[in-house]
Structure formats: C-alpha cells, structure tokens
Amino acid sequence: MGKINVGRLILGGIVAGIVMDLLGYLVDGLMLAQTWSDDMILLSKNEFSTTQLIEFNLLGIVSGLVAVWIYAAIRPRFGAGVKTAIYAGIAVWIVGVLVPNASFMYVAGLFSRHLTLYTTLGGLVEVVVGTVAGAALYQE
Numbered sequence: 001m002g003k004i005n006v007g008r009l010i011l012g013g014i015v016a017g018i019v020m021d022l023l024g025y026l027v028d029g030l031m032l033a034q035t036w037s038d039d040m041i042l043l044s045k046n047e048f049s050t051t052q053l054i055e056f057n058l059l060g061i062v063s064g065l066v067a068v069w070i071y072a073a074i075r076p077r078f079g080a081g082v083k084t085a086i087y088a089g090i091a092v093w094i095v096g097v098l099v100p101n102a103s104f105m106y107v108a109g110l111f112s113r114h115l116t117l118y119t120t121l122g123g124l125v126e127v128v129v130g131t132v133a134g135a136a137l138y139q140e
Contacts, residue, residue, distance in 0.1 A: 016134025017064025027122030067092040067131040089131030097123035
C-alpha cells in the first residue's frame with residue numbers, strides 16, 4: 001500500500017470541486033433558480049448574496065478535495081478506476097448532501113419537498129461526476 005500523492009490529490013480535488021460547482025450552478029442556479037427564489041421568499045429571506053455564492057463555491061472545492069481524498073484512501077482496496085470513484089462520490093454525497101438536505105430541508109420543513117428532492121438528486125450527479133473527474137487525475 002503506497003502513500004497518498006498529495007500533489008495529485010490537491011489537483012484532482014480542485015478539479016472535482018470546480019466540476020461540482022459548475023454542475024451545481026446548472027442545477028441550482030439555472031434549473032431550480034425560481035424554486036429557490038420562491039422558497040427563500042416564503043422564509044422571508046433575500047436571495048443568496050455574492051459573498052454567499054462565493055462561500056458555496058469554496059465549500060464545493062473542499063468537497064472535491066474530500067472526495068478525491070476518499071478515492072485515494074479506498075483505491076488500494078477497491079482498485080483504481082471509475083467504479084471506485086463512484087463509491088467515493090456516493091460516500092461524500094451521503095454525508096455532504098443527503099443527510100444535511102434531509103435534515104435541514106425536509107425534516108425541519110424549511111423548504112418545499114420538490115426543491116429538497118430535486119436539489120438532493122442534482123447533488124448526487126454533481127458530486128459523483130465531479131469525483132470521477134477529479135479521480136481521473138489522481139495517481140499514486
């Protein structure tokens with residue numbers, strides 16, 4: 001079992017995060033924009049500020065780094081490749097998207113069920129595709 005290649009981890013993680021952020025913009029910033037706006041109005045909140053959008057994108061980079069780190073960690077056991085990257089992406093999605101959305105959006109009832117479902121499923125695509133992209137750049 002080799003050591004994790006930190007340089008490739010960072011490179012792959014940044015790429016994974018950028019892909020996640022771009023897909024997140026397509027899902028939440030374009031496809032679900034009106035639903036987000038409507039639900040924020042119901043909460044008596046303004047739309048997201050530029051600062052908040054930057055912070056969301058930085059969190060996307062962190063998610064990408066974590067996803068590629070998990071990929072690198074499980075790669076010796078599961079082997080290199082897309083299947084292992086998908087496993088890592090699903091793990092990150094469960095902890096980083098599914099559980100928070102289910103708790104804060106659905107259980108707490110802060111947002112509509114439709115928005116919760118669509119943004120959570122969109123997050124699955126975002127995180128898995130981003131992880132696969134970042135993992136493709138990782139090598140030990």
